[in-house]
Amino acid sequence: xxxLLRCLVALLLLALAxxxxxxxSKRAAQVPVASHVVRLTKNTVSRSSALSSTRVRKFRAFTDxxxxxxxGIATALPVHYxxxxxxxxxxxxxxxxxxIDTGSSDTWFVRNDFQCLxxxxxxxHVSYCNLGPYFKGDFPGGQILEQHFxxxxxxxxxxxxxxxxxxxxxxxxxxTIPKQxxxxxxxxxxxGDGISSGILGLGLxxxxxxxxxxxxxxxxxxxxxxxxxxxxxxxxxxxxxxxSLGLSxxxxxxxxxxxxxxQHVKVGNYxxxxxxxxxxxxxxxxxxxxxxxxxxLVWNSSRSRVxxxxxxxxxVDSGTTLNVFPYEIAxxxxxxxxxxxxxxxxxxxxxxxCNAKPPSFGVKIxxxxxxxxxxxxxxxxxxxxxxxxxxxxxxxMDGSLYILGDVFMQGLVxxxxxxxxxxxxxxxxx
Ligand SMILES: *[C@@H]1O[C@H](CO)[C@@H](O)[C@H](O)[C@H]1NC(C)=O
Ligand SMILES: *[C@@H]1O[C@H](CO)[C@@H](O)[C@H](O)[C@H]1NC(C)=O
Ligand SMILES: *[C@@H]1O[C@H](CO)[C@@H](O)[C@H](O)[C@H]1NC(C)=O
Ligand SMILES: *[C@@H]1O[C@H](CO)[C@@H](O)[C@H](O)[C@H]1NC(C)=O
Ligand SMILES: *[C@@H]1O[C@H](CO)[C@@H](O)[C@H](O)[C@H]1NC(C)=O
Numbered sequence: 001x002x003x004l005l006r007c008l009v010a011l012l013l014l015a016l017a018x019x020x021x022x023x024x025s026k027r028a029a030q031v032p033v034a035s036h037v038v039r040l041t042k043n044t045v046s047r048s049s050a051l052s053s054t055r056v057r058k059f060r061a062f063t064d065x066x067x068x069x070x071x072g073i074a075t076a077l078p079v080h081y082x083x084x085x086x087x088x089x090x091x092x093x094x095x096x097x098x099x100i101d102t103g104s105s106d107t108w109f110v111r112n113d114f115q116c117l118x119x120x121x122x123x124x125h126v127s128y129c130n131l132g133p134y135f136k137g138d139f140p141g142g143q144i145l146e147q148h149f150x151x152x153x154x155x156x157x158x159x160x161x162x163x164x165x166x167x168x169x170x171x172x173x174x175x176t177i178p179k180q181x182x183x184x185x186x187x188x189x190x191x192g193d194g195i196s197s198g199i200l201g202l203g204l205x206x207x208x209x210x211x212x213x214x215x216x217x218x219x220x221x222x223x224x225x226x227x228x229x230x231x232x233x234x235x236x237x238x239x240x241x242x243x244s245l246g247l248s249x250x251x252x253x254x255x256x257x258x259x260x261x262x263q264h265v266k267v268g269n270y271x272x273x274x275x276x277x278x279x280x281x282x283x284x285x286x287x288x289x290x291x292x293x294x295x296x297l298v299w300n301s302s303r304s305r306v307x308x309x310x311x312x313x314x315x316v317d318s319g320t321t322l323n324v325f326p327y328e329i330a331x332x333x334x335x336x337x338x339x340x341x342x343x344x345x346x347x348x349x350x351x352x353x354c355n356a357k358p359p360s361f362g363v364k365i366x367x368x369x370x371x372x373x374x375x376x377x378x379x380x381x382x383x384x385x386x387x388x389x390x391x392x393x394x395x396x397m398d399g400s401l402y403i404l405g406d407v408f409m410q411g412l413v414x415x416x417x418x419x420x421x422x423x424x425x426x427x428x429x430x
Contacts, residue, residue, distance in 0.1 A: 030270075031242070031244075031260060031261050031270060031415055031425060032240060032242060032259060032260035032261075033260050033261065033262070033263045034242075034243075034244065034257035034258060034259045034260035034261055034262050034263075035259055035260075036172075036173040036174045036175045036238075036257065036258040036259055037173055037174075037255050037256070037257040037258075037262045038087055038088065038172065038173035038174070038255065038256050038257075039252065039254065039255055040085045040086060040087050040100060040247070040251070040254035040255060040256055041085070041086045041087075041097070041251055041254075042083060042084070042085055042086075042247075042248075042249070042250075042251035042254055043083070043084050043085070043086050043193060043195060043196075083321050083379065083381055083382075083406060084099055084193065084196075084319075084321070085099070085100045085247055085254060085318060085406070086098065086099060086100065086195065086196055087100050087172065087173075087200055087256055089107075089170055089171065089172050089200055090170065090171035090172075091109065091135070091140065091168045091169070091170050091171075091182070092135075092136060092137060092140035092168055092169075093140075094135075094136050096109060096132070096133065096135070096196075096197040096198070097132055097195050097196045097197060098196055098197065098198050098199055098200040099196050099198070099199045099200065099319060100200055100202065100245070100256060100318050100319070101199050101200065101201055101202060101203070101317070101318060101319030102202045102203060102245070102290055102316060102317055102318045102319065102416070103203060103289065103290075103315060103317030103318070103319045103320060103403075104151070104153065104199065104201045104203050104207060104209075104319065105201045105202075105203035105204060105205065105206075105207040105208045105209075105229040105230075105231075106149065106151055106182075106183055106199070106201045106207075106208055106209050106210075106229065107170070107180065107182045107183070107198070107199065107200050107201045107229065107230050108149065108151075108161065108163060108182060108183035108184065108185050108198040108199055108201075109134075109135035109182065109183075109184055109185070109197050109198040110131045110132070110134055110135060110184070110185050110197055110198055111134065111135055111163065111164070111184035111185060111186050112134040112135065112136075113186060114126055114129070114131065114134070114185060114186055114187065114188075115186065115187045115188075116128050116129035116131075116188070116189075116190065117187065117188060117189045118189070119189065121189075129188075129189075129190040129191070129192055130190075130191065130192035130193065130194050131190065131192040131194075131196075131197065132192065132193070132194060132195045132196045132197040132198075133197050134197065135184055135197060135198075138166070138184075139164070139166025139167055139168055139182070139184065140167070140168045140169065141166060141167030141168050141169065141179050142166055142167055143164055143165070143166040144164075144165040144166050144167070144181070144210075146212060146213075147165040147210045147211065147212055147225060148162065148163065148164060148165060148210070148211055148213070148214060148216060149161065149162065149163035149164065149165050149183035149184075149185070149209060149210060149211075150162050150163075150209055150211055150216045150219050151183075151209040159188065159189040159190055159191065160188050160189055161183075161185040161187070161188035161189075161190065162185070162186060162187045162188060162216045163183045163184050163185040163186045163187070163188075164183065164184050164186060165181060165182075165183055165210050166181070166182065166183075166184065167179045167180065167181055167182070168180060168182050170182070170230070172200070172230070172234075172256070172258070173256055173257065173258050175234060175237060175238065175258050175259075176237075177230065177233050177234055177237055178233075178237070180230060180233050181210070181227045181228065181229075183210075185198065199319075200230060201229055201230065202229075202230060202231055202243070202245075202318070202416070203229060203231070203288075203289065203290070204229070204231065204232075204275075204287050204288065204289070204290070204418060205226050205227070205228060205229055205232055205287075206226065206286050206287050206288040207229075207288050207289065208225075208226050208227050208229050209224070210224070210225050210226075210227055211223045211224055211225065212225055221281060221282070231243065231416070231418050232418065234258055235418060235419060238258060238259045240258075240259040240260065240419075241417055241418050241419025241420075241421075242259060242260055242415060242416065242417045242418075242419070243256065243257060243258050243259070243415075243416055243418075244256075244257045244260065244261045244262075244413055244414060244415045244416070245257075245318055245409065245413075245414045245416075246262075246265060246412075246413045246414075246429060247318060247406055247409040247410050247412075247414075248410060248411065248429070249373070249375060249376060249410050249411075253429075260415075261413055261415060265413060265429065266429065266430050267413050267427035267428060267429055267430060268427050268428040268430055269368065269427060270415070270425040270426065270427040271365050271366035271367060271368035271370075271425065271426050271427070272366050272423055272424075272425050273292045273365050273366040273423060273424050273425075273426075274292075274422060274423050274424075275287060275290055275291060275292065275416075275418075275422045275423055275424055276291040276292055276293065276313060277291075278291055278313070287422065289315035289316075289317070289401070290315055290316040290317070290416060290424060291313050291314070291315050291316075292313070292314060292315075292316065292365060292424060293311060293312070293313050293314070294311050294314060294363050294364055294365050295309070295364040295365060295366070295367065296308060296309045296311070296363075296364040297311060297325075297329065297333075297361075297362070297363055297364070298360075298361070298362040298364070298369070299332070299333045299336050299359045299360065299361045299362070300336065300359055300360050301336040301337070301338055301357070301359045301360075302338070302357075303338075304336070306332055306336070308329060312326065312402055313401075313402070314401075314402040314403060314404050315401050315402070315403055315404070316404050316408075316409070316414060316424065317403045317404070317405055318405070318406060318409060319405075320403045320405035320406065321379070321382075321405055321406050321407065322349075322391075322393055322394065322395040322403070322405050322406075322407055323393060323394050323395070323403060323404055323405050323407045323408050324395045324396065324397045324401075324402055324403040324405065325394065325395075325396060325402055326396065326402065327396040329396075330350070330394050330395060330396035331343070331396070333359060333361060333392075333394045334350040334352075334392055334394055336359035337352045337356045337357065337358055337359060337377075337392065338356060338357045339352070339353060339356055340352070341356070341392045342389070344384055344387075344389075347384055347391075349391055349392075349395050350391070350392045350394065350395070351383075351384045351387065351389035351390060351391055351392070352378065352389055352390060352392050353389060353390075354378060354380055354383075354388070354389065354390040356378065357374075358374045358377035358378055358392070358393075359377070360374070361377060361394075363404065363408060365426060366426070368426075370408075370412060370426060370428065372393070372407060372408065372410075372411070373410060373411045376393055376406075376407045376410045376411065377392060377393045377394070377407070378390050378391075378392060378393065379391045379392070379393060393407035394407070411428065411429055412426050412427065412428055412429060413426070413427050413428075413429055414426055415427075
């Protein structure tokens with residue numbers, strides 16, 4: 001991802017055909033009912049400050065963008081607790097917990113001989129990486145000898161993994177995906193949660209990170225090979241190119257559904273928005289992330305209101321807790337908390353009294369406004385140890401991708417149609 005990210009800085013914003021609002025019945029009829037649904041676990045991760053202050057992982061990006069840390073790990077992430085969504089996946093007859101990530105496309109598990117590196121690239125005890133149970137045995141469907149796995153999360157200096165590529169049948173939400181290409185991670189810088197054994201990458205084929213040859217240090221676009229990630233293999237398997245995610249602050253209501261939206265889930269009107277292409281490194285454009293350009297952002301306290309209509313492209317990323325916006329937008333939203341949230345340089349994020357009044361915050365997409373649940377705007381599980389203040393749901397990261405993370409997705413049903421339509425649909429859960 002590092003390579004891509006470096007090239008994506010000047011984001012080309014494609015014209016966005018904003019969808020007209022539709023009636024309930026018309027919309028509802030167009031989103032199929034999923035036959036395969038799995039409940040997700042919301043996990044609050046406890047990480048020691050020593051670990052998390054030296055390393056960062058894209059998922060929980062709280063970044064100050066100063067690149068001030070010792071060895072080019074771009075930013076610090078000294079938060080002690082973070083929220084993430086996990087799903088149970090069966091591979092080779094065993095169950096594993098994987099992180100749900102729409103912001104990457106590779107599905108990987110940690111191999112039993114994994115070598116854990118510290119921020120100085122020294123091999124350290126594997127407990128330092130705090131991974132969940134190892135993958136048992138080798139690739140059940142055989143290794144792909146001429147390829148390897150090499151992924152960097154969150155920008156050129158982010159954590160990375162090297163590994164092997166191969167095949168396994170995977171069972172997710174009761175669907176068995178035959179001969180899925182997966183990776184087994186053998187080496188890397190990682191901050192785990194002690195539970196998850198890897199990641200279920202629900203991103204598009206354009207982001208897969210398999211490389212031909214055996215020398216990771218030489219990897220580049222010249223030896224990158226795309227393969228069919230889980231979303232496209234599932235689409236083929238089910239003859240339905242749709243999946244949906246319902247992330248809730250309440251763990252027991254969170255789901256991943258393959259083939260559509262679960263029958264029992266009640267939603268308001270769907271807004272439709274095309275998934276946008278992004279520029280490729282050497283010209284042209286392609287689909288990489290679940291990217292869209294919001295019509296507008298709105299935030300207000302009881303005292304003042306701001307509406308921003310000229311916005312950059314954002315990606316919808318279940319693997320990031322916060323919404324991540326350009327600095328000036330993030331600053332303004334954070335100053336609309338009462339009392340104001342304060343930027344804490346050492347933590348690279350905004351913190352506020354845990355019982356502050358958050359601003360009303362809305363994201364308009366496809367002609368429809370989605371108001372964030374005020375409860376999602378303050379993260380009680382992420383505290384500044386020095387002050388006891390809570391992190392806010394809005395972070396900043398300039399010169400990179402902007403993100404609608406879990407804070408945006410909570411309380412919505414997000415539908416991803418990776419078929420010929422290439423669109424996303426969002427509706428409020430009611
Ligand atoms: C894996 O999980 C499924 C469903 O939760 C369960 O039926 C099965 O027994 C589990 N298998 C193992 C090996 O634990
Ligand atoms: C591949 O792995 C090497 C370390 O082995 C790392 O330096 C490099 O940045 C990685 N490349 C990508 C594209 O992740
Ligand atoms: C999907 O379509 C293929 C051929 O068109 C068919 O063989 C298969 O049974 C279908 N699968 C499902 C789950 O409907
Ligand atoms: C979470 O959702 C479940 C099922 O809908 C409900 O029974 C429970 O009361 C909810 N918990 C909270 C804290 O809202
Ligand atoms: C934002 O404005 C609306 C409409 O004026 C108002 O109802 C709401 O209470 C405001 N939000 C906050 C947090 O004061």
